[in-house]
Amino acid sequence: MISALRGDPVTAARALLGRLLVSDVDGVRVAVRISEVEAYGGADDPASHAYRGQTDRNRTMFGPPGHLYVYRSYGLHWCANVVCGAVGAGSAVLLRGGTPEEGVEAMERRRGRQDHLADGPGRLCQALGITGAHDGIDVATGAVRIEGRRSTQGAVVSTPRIGITRATNRDWRFVSTSVSGGR
DNA sequence: ATAGCGATGTTCT
DNA sequence: GAACATCGCTATA
Secondary structure (H helix, E strand, O other): OOHHHHOOHHHHHHHHOOOEEEEEEOOEEEEEEEEEEEEEOOOOOOOOOOOOOOOOOOHHHHOOOOEEEEEEEOOOEEEEEEEEOOOOOOEEEEEEEEEEEEOHHHHHHHHOOOOOOOEOHHHHHHHHOOOHHHOOOEOOOOOEEEEOOOOOOOOEEEEOOOOOOOOOOOOOEEEEOOOOOOO
């Protein structure tokens, strides 16, 4: 497992930026380079799903690091996180965007269009075929994996997190500028 | 380029 | 009942 995933969510988020996110769903291999992430804490972070403690939805967040936490957003979209920190911490990194590297045709088919394939948490999950069925899987060995090393080229910008109303003062969104796919 | 809005399930007050 | 870690379409500029 990526050792930084045992650490705090900001460290884990920066460690995931620039890595290859691969899905093997329905017999198709699809890969994107992670270009945008957000860090979420546990009981210390009012914007986190884990802030109010464990529920049926977020129980994966409280499990071991390196597993995928998938939830439904606004009743329509799937969003995926990589759990980090110690068991019980409830912290995770939201995967918000990536640039297509492999399986572009499969992504276009799943998305039903040829632009905006994986720039946004819901779009990324749709492009990779990630659904609630993948909640809890191990990102080292499962159908959705992080592969290889981080490509460290380019600068990283941090900004407030998107679409939240609490703890908006924390610059816990990280975007790599050299690669497109952020915003 | 930006603004408004509908869709829709789970969680929270 | 309201809010929500979103998205895509439509309208106006």
